[in-house]
Amino acid sequence: MKRTFPIVETTTCILIIISTAAPSASTDPSKFTFYKMPYPLSAPCDLCEGPDGALWGDDFAGPFIFRVDPNTSLVEHYQIPYTTPALNITLPPEVGQIIGRTALACAIRPGADGNIYAATGTRNQLARINPKTRKIDIVVSLSVLGNLQPFNDLYTSPTGMWFTMTTANLIGFYSYNTSRVTVYRVPTPVAVPLGIYYASDGYVYFCELLGNKMGRLDPRTGVIKEYIIPLGGQGPAVVRAETPPHAGKKHPYIWFTCSLGNSVGRLDPNTETGEIKLYSNPLLGGIPSENTVDSKGNVWFTTLLQNTLCKIDGNGTVSYVQIPGTILLAPISSPLYFVLAVNYGPGNALWFDLLLGGRVGRYSLDE
Numbered sequence: 414m415k416r417t418f419p420i421v422e423t424t425t426c427i428l429i430i431i432s433t434a435a436p437s438a439s440t441d442p443s444k445f446t447f448y449k450m451p452y453p454l455s456a457p458c459d460l461c462e463g464p465d466g467a468l469w470g471d472d473f474a475g476p477f478i479f480r481v482d483p484n485t486s487l488v489e490h491y492q493i494p495y496t497t498p499a500l501n502i503t504l505p506p507e508v509g510q511i512i513g514r515t516a517l518a519c520a521i522r523p524g525a526d527g528n529i530y531a532a533t534g535t536r537n538q539l540a541r542i543n544p545k546t547r548k549i550d551i552v553v554s555l556s557v558l559g560n561l562q563p564f565n566d567l568y569t570s571p572t573g574m575w576f577t578m579t580t581a582n583l584i585g586f587y588s589y590n591t592s593r594v595t596v597y598r599v600p601t602p603v604a605v606p607l608g609i610y611y612a613s614d615g616y617v618y619f620c621e622l623l624g625n626k627m628g629r630l631d632p633r634t635g636v637i638k639e640y641i642i643p644l645g646g647q648g649p650a651v652v653r654a655e656t657p658p659h660a661g662k663k664h665p666y667i668w669f670t671c672s673l674g675n676s677v678g679r680l681d682p683n684t685e686t687g688e689i690k691l692y693s694n695p696l697l698g699g700i701p702s703e704n705t706v707d708s709k710g711n712v713w714f715t716t717l718l719q720n721t722l723c724k725i726d727g728n729g730t731v732s733y734v735q736i737p738g739t740i741l742l743a744p745i746s747s748p749l750y751f752v753l754a755v756n757y758g759p760g761n762a763l764w765f766d767l768l769l770g771g772r773v774g775r776y777s778l779d780e
């Protein structure tokens with residue numbers, strides 16, 4: 414089950430450009446809609462658009478997957494049937510509900526097989542949600558490989574689900590056809606791989622939070638290449654946006670958040686050494702968390718400590734929209750919503766979580 418590929422190519426020497434922009438704030442409460450979670454002690458975390466056109470999310474504090482219907486505003490939730498990895502038995506729902514409170518799950522993505530997948534946090538399992546029947550199954554239990562970091566991530570390719578095993582320093586792949594898991598060791602020790610993204614060029618990109626590098630895995634050969642971010646301590650966290658390459662180039666631009674550097678990076682993998690450009694959050698003190706791209710090619714990102722939706726437009730200008738109800742914006746917003754996720758869609762809208770508010774928000778991009 415476990416295969417590792419030792420062939421590694423590492424690059425150095427990367428051009429780095431810091432671009433900052435004058436802050437520009439805007440807010441329009443009429444463009445926002447909020448949805449309250451229908452269960453107590455909720456902490457909605459990662460979000461995605463399901464194949465059914467609804468918003469799906471997982472909960473950081475409870476053993477739940479929730480669904481928001483954008484047409485009817487109905488919010489439903491479903492309990493993950495937690496199993497104990499050692500015994501491989503399903504716990505009674507009441508027990509799962511209590512133990513699940515410590516699961517700290519925050520990664521959910523649609524699969525190319527028509528299901529939705531979620532990482533179950535400290536339980537170290539991969540859950541599969543059938544959006545038609547709403548049935549949830551645990552398809553992979555990985556406890557033996559060790560993965561205590563809950564903020565791991567996953568992203569589909571046409572044939573399977575790629576995921577990070579953060580504390581185990583591994584990249585995993587779950588095949589839809591065979592249900593088998595293949596793992597690849599990250600070349601840099603204690604790199605803490607976090608965000609992962611299967612790009613349109615057929616390569617798998619991932620963030621090395623402590624390695625301060627972007628990794629790129631070739632699924633055809635298993636070879637991992639690493640791009641060093643020369644400005645130290647950027648803490649690349651989540652990679653979920655790409656924009657088209659320049660004419661004649663093979664690889665798209667790959668966008669990732671830098672949680673410790675209060676910035677967003679753009680990797681251009683078209684040269685041998687790659688080129689990384691950093692875009693700073695106009696507000697001091699944020700911790701950039703997730704990113705997404707809208708239909709016009711604007712890259713949006715959220716920061717944990719500020720109640721904003723930040724935008725990088727096609728000219729590289731960074732601006733932000735303030736989420737309604739905010740009294741103090743920066744350096745730490747009050748009240749603090751702890752906005753972790755941002756997802757473009759369903760519809761022409763950004764969806765985001767207010768983890769400390771037990772709500773999900775929708776910001777319309779219609780003009």
Ligand SMILES: *[C@@H]1O[C@H](CO)[C@@H](O)[C@H](O)[C@H]1NC(C)=O
Pocket residue numbers: 465466467482483484
């Ligand atoms: C919402 O309504 C639109 C238009 O009727 C439809 O295409 C879409 O599938 C609906 N979404 C959901 C989640 O039912």
Ligand SMILES: *[C@@H]1O[C@H](CO)[C@@H](O)[C@H](O)[C@H]1NC(C)=O
Pocket residue numbers: 501554
């Ligand atoms: C768990 O048990 C089921 C049957 O009850 C079996 O099909 C499955 O392979 C087991 N999984 C592991 C990881 O042992």
Ligand SMILES: *[C@@H]1O[C@H](CO)[C@@H](O)[C@H](O)[C@H]1NC(C)=O
Pocket residue numbers: 572590
């Ligand atoms: C997966 O299985 C389907 C149906 O059997 C088949 O058509 C497809 O080629 C398989 N894909 C891979 C990657 O093996």
Ligand SMILES: *[C@@H]1O[C@H](CO)[C@@H](O)[C@H](O)[C@H]1NC(C)=O
Pocket residue numbers: 726727728
């Ligand atoms: C870039 O800036 C120009 C001039 O301000 C503006 O007209 C254009 O819409 C901007 N392009 C994008 C993609 O934001």
